[in-house]
Amino acid sequence: MSTSPARLVVLVSGAGTNLQALLDACADPSYGARVVAVGADRDDIEGLARAERAGVPTFVKKVGQFSSRESWDRAMAETVAGFEPDLVVSAGFMKLAGEHFLARFGGRYVNTHPALLPSFPGMHGAADALDYGVRVTGATLFIVDAGVDTGPILAQTVVAVEDDDTVESLHERIKGAEREMLVDAVGRMSREGFRIEGRKVRYGAPVH
Ligand SMILES: Nc1nc2c(c(=O)[nH]1)N[C@@H](CN(C=O)c1ccc(C(=O)N[C@@H](CCC(=O)O)C(=O)O)cc1)CN2
Numbered sequence: 001m002s003t004s005p006a007r008l009v010v011l012v013s014g015a016g017t018n019l020q021a022l023l024d025a026c027a028d029p030s031y032g033a034r035v036v037a038v039g040a041d042r043d044d045i046e047g048l049a050r051a052e053r054a055g056v057p058t059f060v061k062k063v064g065q066f067s068s069r070e071s072w073d074r075a076m077a078e079t080v081a082g083f084e085p086d087l088v089v090s091a092g093f094m095k096l097a098g099e100h101f102l103a104r105f106g107g108r109y110v111n112t113h114p115a116l117l118p119s120f121p122g123m124h125g126a127a128d129a130l131d132y133g134v135r136v137t138g139a140t141l142f143i144v145d146a147g148v149d150t151g152p153i154l155a156q157t158v159v160a161v162e163d164d165d166t167v168e169s170l171h172e173r174i175k176g177a178e179r180e181m182l183v184d185a186v187g188r189m190s191r192e193g194f195r196i197e198g199r200k201v202r203y204g205a206p207v208h
């Protein structure tokens with residue numbers, strides 16, 4: 001029995017290479033998902049241009065346009081809800097979701113981070129790993145919660161840190177592995193379903 005593809009809303013703040021990987025994967029009907037909207041917290045970013053080239057609706061909600069962070073959070077929740085997503089994916093989205101957004105999408109909102117959480121949370125994961133001197137780092141896909149990069153982990157991928165790495169070279173290497181991880185995990189979530197059991201996340205619909 002054919003089921004309709006999972007509806008994805010993707011949130012971005014920059015280049016959108018992770019978004020592009022999802023757009024490319026969704027072109028295959030067997031992937032089981034489609035990007036129904038792309039949202040951002042800022043204008044004039046390549047991530048929005050990628051969505052427009054793909055014919056995907058976009059929206060921008062800047063915190064500074066709202067009287068409070070809470071009203072921005074509420075507007076984000078209502079705008080995303082209008083696209084009726086099955087799953088919200090933030091890929092380079094540089095804003096923390098608040099209580100209104102999490103009330104609507106908590107448990108079906110994932111984020112990809114360019115470090116092996118719980119190490120190096122925040123906005124500079126690749127730089128922090130390089131500065132610390134780790135020999136391996138990578139990327140993490142997790143279910144977003146009210147903390148900062150503290151949610152239950154669904155997938156991780158590992159890359160080596162080279163002696164001559166700069167932040168840029170390391171982050172580019174991470175992003176290559178990250179895009180594969182993201183496409184694989186989102187596809188499985190879309191086709192197989194998933195369930196959250198404490199701090200564990202498992203593919204497959206809930207047993208009961
Ligand atoms: N409630 C949550 N929302 C989001 C999370 C999360 O873990 N919990 N992850 C982020 C993505 N991210 C790391 O992977 C991340 C993004 C932004 C920040 C942050 O400190 N943002 C500040 C400053 C923003 C700015 O300077 O533009 C903020 O939002 O005020 C930390 C981690 C996605 N959402």
Ligand SMILES: NCC(=O)N[C@@H]1O[C@H](COP(=O)([O-])[O-])[C@@H](O)[C@H]1O
Nearest residue numbers: 014015016017018092112113114122
């Ligand atoms: N803490 C959030 C964070 O640092 N996110 C990171 O931003 C990059 C966006 O790249 P992209 O715009 O090319 O997809 C990705 O590496 C993602 O993990």
